[in-house]
Amino acid sequence: MDLDVIERPSPNFDERTMPVSMIVLHYTGMPDAEGALNRLTSPDAKVSCHYLVDEDGTIYRLVDEEMRAWHAGKSRWRGISDVNSASVGIELVNPGHEFGYRNFPDEQLASLIPLVADIKGRHGIGRGNVVGHSDVAPARKEDPGELFPWEALARYRLALPSPIRDLIDPFWTDAAFLLALERFGYDVTDEQKAVIAFQRRFRPDLIDGIIDGECRAKLLALLLPRPQ
DSSP states (O other): OOSOEEEOOOSOEEEOSSOOOEEEEEEOOSSSHHHHHHHHTOTTTOOOOSEEEOTTSOEEEOSOTTEEESOSOSOOBTTBSOHHHHEEEEEEOOOHHHHOOOOOOHHHHHHHHHHHHHHHHHHTOOGGGEEEHHHHOTTTOOTTOTTSOHHHHHTTTSSOOOOOSSOOOOOOOHHHHHHHHHHHTOOOSSHHHHHHHHHHHHOTTOOOSOOOHHHHHHHHHHHSOOOO
């Protein structure tokens, strides 16, 4: 990697049990970067990530990619329940919903985009497996949240864009929508939280947990074959 990375080792990791097939993006949800770094490197906290990207664009490496960082917790995505073993976790410094959620600065995104591109390329990760914490843990998490600019990643083919053209409502029942949502990758055990997570990711301007024609049409478009 040609990016400038500051080493800030965390003791919180163990061995992977499967190859890397996804990238999970988080926000730190803490008032400042130093507090987040201290927590992510504290042996008492038992949490970590592979990389942390500060709001000024500084990148810290906490855990080597070969190891399993402890960032996703109880999660599931596309049939994988040990998301930590199958993913690289990236924390973005942001106060989150609890401490004054705000937009992600351009400097932060300018470092995140090449970092994601590097990881994605080296591990051969598909765009559909570049996800947010709320995607893999919809019942528990909201991060990186509705303000995260997924389209900025999608422009570089680093994440799936939200479908906007030629949308067709398949008029699925709610039960059929949830089956399709599970097929796409979400854990739908908590049905409304799964719908909210989908909206937060693909329709962030209206997050109401209601399955409507736009949600159905977007999900149908995402399920149709598309180039990776």
